[in-house]
Amino acid sequence: MITCAHQMLIVMLTNTFQAVDVLQKDPMEIQVSIVKIYHHRFMTNQNVDTDGDCPSQRACINETCVNPCHVLDPCDPSADCKVVDSLPVRTMICICIEGYIMGENDVCQIIPLDITPQCRSDSECGVEKACINRMCKDPCDCGSNAECDVINHRSVCTCQVGFQGNPDIGCFPVGCAINNDCEDDKACYEGVCANPCLVGNPCASNAECYAEQHQAKCRCPSGLKGDGYTQCLVIGCRANSNCPPDRACINNQCKDPCLENPCAPTSECLALNNQAMCRCPPGTYGNPQVRCDPVPEVECYRDEDCPGQHACLNEVCVNPCEKLEPCDDTAICKVIDTLPLRTMLCVCPDGTVIKENGKCDVLPPIKPICAAHEECPSDEACVNGFCKDPCQCGTNADCDIVDHHAVCTCKPGFEGDPEIVCHEIGCYGNDDCATTHACINANCTPVCGPDNEPCGKEAICQGINHQPQCLCPPGLRGNPNTQCIAIGCASNDNCPDNLACVNERCEDPCGLNPCIDPARCNVENHIALCPCPPGFNGTLDKGCERIIIGCRADSECPPELACINGKCTDLCSLNPCGINAKCRTVDTLPLRMAACECLPGYQGDASEICYPVKACPIDKGYITNEEGECECPIEKGFYVDENGNCKLCPVEKGFVMTAEGTCICDPSKGFVITRTGECDCPLPLSRAEDGSCVLVEVTPLPPICTVNDDCPQDRMCENQNCVRPCGYDPLF
Numbered sequence: 001m002i003t004c005a006h007q008m009l010i011v012m013l014t015n016t017f018q019a020v021d022v023l024q025k026d027p028m029e030i031q032v033s034i035v036k037i038y039h040h041r042f043m044t045n046q047n048v049d050t051d052g053d054c055p056s057q058r059a060c061i062n063e064t065c066v067n068p069c070h071v072l073d074p075c076d077p078s079a080d081c082k083v084v085d086s087l088p089v090r091t092m093i094c095i096c097i098e099g100y101i102m103g104e105n106d107v108c109q110i111i112p113l114d115i116t117p118q119c120r121s122d123s124e125c126g127v128e129k130a131c132i133n134r135m136c137k138d139p140c141d142c143g144s145n146a147e148c149d150v151i152n153h154r155s156v157c158t159c160q161v162g163f164q165g166n167p168d169i170g171c172f173p174v175g176c177a178i179n180n181d182c183e184d185d186k187a188c189y190e191g192v193c194a195n196p197c198l199v200g201n202p203c204a205s206n207a208e209c210y211a212e213q214h215q216a217k218c219r220c221p222s223g224l225k226g227d228g229y230t231q232c233l234v235i236g237c238r239a240n241s242n243c244p245p246d247r248a249c250i251n252n253q254c255k256d257p258c259l260e261n262p263c264a265p266t267s268e269c270l271a272l273n274n275q276a277m278c279r280c281p282p283g284t285y286g287n288p289q290v291r292c293d294p295v296p297e298v299e300c301y302r303d304e305d306c307p308g309q310h311a312c313l314n315e316v317c318v319n320p321c322e323k324l325e326p327c328d329d330t331a332i333c334k335v336i337d338t339l340p341l342r343t344m345l346c347v348c349p350d351g352t353v354i355k356e357n358g359k360c361d362v363l364p365p366i367k368p369i370c371a372a373h374e375e376c377p378s379d380e381a382c383v384n385g386f387c388k389d390p391c392q393c394g395t396n397a398d399c400d401i402v403d404h405h406a407v408c409t410c411k412p413g414f415e416g417d418p419e420i421v422c423h424e425i426g427c428y429g430n431d432d433c434a435t436t437h438a439c440i441n442a443n444c445t446p447v448c449g450p451d452n453e454p455c456g457k458e459a460i461c462q463g464i465n466h467q468p469q470c471l472c473p474p475g476l477r478g479n480p481n482t483q484c485i486a487i488g489c490a491s492n493d494n495c496p497d498n499l500a501c502v503n504e505r506c507e508d509p510c511g512l513n514p515c516i517d518p519a520r521c522n523v524e525n526h527i528a529l530c531p532c533p534p535g536f537n538g539t540l541d542k543g544c545e546r547i548i549i550g551c552r553a554d555s556e557c558p559p560e561l562a563c564i565n566g567k568c569t570d571l572c573s574l575n576p577c578g579i580n581a582k583c584r585t586v587d588t589l590p591l592r593m594a595a596c597e598c599l600p601g602y603q604g605d606a607s608e609i610c611y612p613v614k615a616c617p618i619d620k621g622y623i624t625n626e627e628g629e630c631e632c633p634i635e636k637g638f639y640v641d642e643n644g645n646c647k648l649c650p651v652e653k654g655f656v657m658t659a660e661g662t663c664i665c666d667p668s669k670g671f672v673i674t675r676t677g678e679c680d681c682p683l684p685l686s687r688a689e690d691g692s693c694v695l696v697e698v699t700p701l702p703p704i705c706t707v708n709d710d711c712p713q714d715r716m717c718e719n720q721n722c723v724r725p726c727g728y729d730p731l732f
Contacts, residue, residue: 051087051090057083057085059089076105078107079106080095080096081093082095082339085308088184088185094106095339119135119136121301127150127153142155143166143168143170143171144171146170151326154341154344155344157346158354158358159354164193164348176188181193184212184214185210185211185212189386190367190369195351197209198351199216206220206221207220207231236254237253241274245272245274257274258270258276262278263288264278264287266280266293267281267284267289267292268280280292282307282310282317283316301315302340303341304339310335321335327344328358331347331360334347368385368386369385369387370387372553373403373404376404380404383591390593392591393408394408394420396414397409397411397418402576403565405554405562405592406594407571409577410606412605415444418596419586426442426443427439427444428442436462436463436464437466438467441625445624447461447468448463449461450599450600450602452470454470454481455481456481457482457483458472458473458484474498487505489504489506490504494506497524500523510522514530514542515542516539518533519536520532550567552566557592560585561592571585571593572594578607578610579608580612581597581598581607582596582598584597598610620645621645621647632646633646639657647663653679654678669691669693670685704721706720710722
């Protein structure tokens with residue numbers, strides 16, 4: 001299966017390219033076509049291909065070469081769908097079979113019998129008419145800003161003076177401001193649309209240069225291999241299986257098998273499946289390896305009876321451009337396989353534009369305007385002789401220009417690689433964040449804070465699957481959550497390769513700062529090395545001295561250096577980044593780029609300042625507010641208890657929040673805290689129906705006795721109680 005990149009596909013549901021209103025047509029005039037244009041645009045990457053990468057009758061949809069009629073099904077079941085091999089995109093045509101016409105809702109309807117046919121062939125119509133569905137009609141169906149001439153009943157489309165493009169689809173004014181103002185195979189140079197291959201051919205000597213998406217691209221011709229930009233080599237072989245389908249293995253070389261002339265002089269030779277296949281041309285018959293004779297009978301009646309690029313003229317299939325010669329000698333005539341009639345286009349060659357009387361005139365010369373960055377404005381850079389915007393940052397990234405070079409930083413509220421893409425810090429779950437971050441209070445927060453928090457001393461924190469993982473680095477051991485200590489050693493062999501045995505401990509030899517700036521210390525096989533950065537040579541004292549290099553472009557400098565004021569300079573030495581941010585140089589060409597990123601555990605604007613990400617103890621009930629601050633939301637009824645936990649004040653149990661943010665028993669109701677930690681009324685108060693504490697009066701009990709006769713015989717009445725007259729009774 002052939003694959004291809006995403007692109008825009010234009011679907012034309014018609015047998016012409018011009019829209020026709022069915023409801024406004026005369027009912028006696030046969031309606032033949034309706035146009036509908038659908039744009040199927042998919043997300044694109046930066047290196048895209050076109051329908052031209054697919055075989056005939058195929059289009060690039062969802063990275064696969066397929067028949068668009070089968071996949072998109074644009075036509076009504078009553079109509080036939082045909083694919084026209086137009087470029088840069090394929091065209092689909094809905095055609096009614098003979099005897100039917102396109103009616104309302106794009107449905108093919110049988111031609112009413114009460115309409116008398118006007119013709120059966122073009123010769124029965126006037127010189128400016130054509131026989132279409134048995135009716136003499138104007139064959140002109142050119143695009144916008146195009147003129148139509150009728151020659152021998154066929155339309156000839158030409159762009160109007162001052163316009164250029166495909167006259168069959170649409171012409172646009174000559175001149176441009178940006179590349180998108182030009183056709184796909186043109187680019188905008190000083191207000192002129194021109195083939196980029198003519199301005200600057202980047203291809204190898206034996207490669208083909210083709211224009212696509214306003215850029216010059218290279219490819220190796222059939223029979224050669226390579227990237228097209230540096231070289232194209234002849235494909236050697238040992239068998240046909242080593243060659244492309246249109247080549248055969250001859251004398252250990254992939255060659256066109258038709259070069260051996262296996263066919264008759266009057267026949268055609270096609271290279272298919274590594275073999276030479278002979279066939280008689282259209283309009284002839286016979287044994288193609290012996291002789292092909294003309295077909296004596298009528299060759300065609302309509303254009304659709306002829307092969308591609310041919311039309312039926314006088315019952316013979318011919319190339320109408322060669323037969324009718326409708327274009328000026330300076331223009332190129334092309335045949336478009338439209339139906340029911342072929343269409344001829346008069347197109348100017350690359351580097352020319354149409355003028356009066358259909359003649360093509362040469363475009364004004366394009367001259368470079370710069371040779372070095374300093375010759376351009378401060379916000380532009382010299383690229384291929386022209387001053388252009390150097391910014392090529394990723395999505396959601398800001399671009400600042402320093403000394404004609406781009407410095408990319410993520411926009412506020414975003415983080416990531418500013419050279420490729422910056423992601424929004426907000427999130428719904430961990431899956432919305434990088435594996436080194438976790439979704440906390442709808443924000444992607446690094447799980448590892450500054451200084452490798454929350455790991456122990458000398459430990460390394462790594463964000464894995466949205467969780468902090470603490471590890472002891474090589475040469476250390478212990479509990480990484482508390483502290484890692486050095487492993488004892490007797491020699492370097494007892495230590496990892498990036499550590500050395502110093503005083504019986506495995507330590508980093510670069511920790512002794514053996515190098516002199518700008519040398520960078522690296523450890524290899526237990527030894528500290530001091531390699532110099534690009535653009536410097538090493539000295540005997542482990543220092544570096546700058547190599548004096550003159551330059552005019554970044555490509556003349558070593559990696560990680562850019563050409564600034566004629567010298568190869570490290571962009572990061574210009575300090576383009578903010579506080580707590582790191583700078584790295586991206587080796588892009590033709591311009592180097594600086595990227596600023598916040599240090600691990602920091603967030604913010606890398607071009608200004610990055611702030612530490614505070615670790616918020618969410619396990620104790622704290623949250624991060626919209627300003628990114630860690631807090632216990634007192635305004636929502638939470639308080640901090642004596643153990644430092646953020647808890648909800650239980651108002652339903654009689655507690656109340658004070659203005660200072662403490663949770664106490666409601667004093668307005670008279671509650672006090674009990675030994676069990678609950679709110680209740682103090683004695684002798686009790687809770688009333690409204691929940692407040694009140695003093696309840698106790699009704700005194702009626703007296704037991706008033707006189708002795710009220711008591712039993714062995715008791716007497718004293719203080720309204722019946723007591724023993726003999727004094728204290730321990731059992732009473």
